[in-house]
Amino acid sequence: MATPLKKHDVFQAIADPTRRQLLHVLAEQEMPITQISNRFPMSRTAISKHLRVLEEAGLVQNRRVGREKRYRMQAEPLLELKRWLSFYERFWDNKLVALQRFVEDGQE
Amino acid sequence: MATPLKKHDVFQAIADPTRRQLLHVLAEQEMPITQISNRFPMSRTAISKHLRVLEEAGLVQNRRVGREKRYRMQAEPLLELKRWLSFYERFWDNKLVALQRFVEDGQE
């Protein structure tokens, strides 16, 4: 059990604007897919595919309730994004970076 | 002057692992493309395309120095990501979310 080998990761999952909207909607409340797709200008099948991508990234879960399947957001995988971002925090609004560039620009 | 209509945004730009590596490399120091592509297992042309995507997203800048063009990271656009992420902070490690789910699960 070495590589996770998930087909889609968090970075890919949130790259698409429709999927970001989906995430936003499912953050507030769980919802069956038919109800979800009423809010989007595309077919239920298209939404279904987007949901699968989000699921593969761990950003969405579902549970069966009667004949419907309710989807909800799962926020934890976003922590990976947060961690990735934290590396770059020192690069914005940072005096050291300005200094570094000043030095580089003076090199020739 | 309505829509920015940039072909690539930050979310797309960081979706690709190669581009994330590029960003990481160019965060530490500026570098001409030939030197950059020596660090990657693909052609200089491929790197060139990735750099263009990063540039369109505003994540990379360049300046001419003699016959070479040195690339460097520009971190500011990542703030959009940070802002986007901040909306979801209340969803991880949050008692309220647990309560919400408890209520939902009890509904039938």
Add this chain to the structure above:
DNA sequence: GCAACATGAAACCAAATGGTTTCATGTTCA
């Protein structure tokens, strides 16, 4: 001036992506 170097641009390609439509399957409840 010109060889060597650094880069850009174009044509091409396979695979992935984001949609569609159509059909199949399972569930509910009157």
Add this chain to the structure above:
DNA sequence: TGAACATGAAACCATTTGGTTTCATGTTGC
């Protein structure tokens, strides 16, 4: 039981993506 509903799966399609190779252009410095 069977009609209506909720979903999933499959086939298909156009465009985008991520790579290649080949060729063109501009710059440097002996």
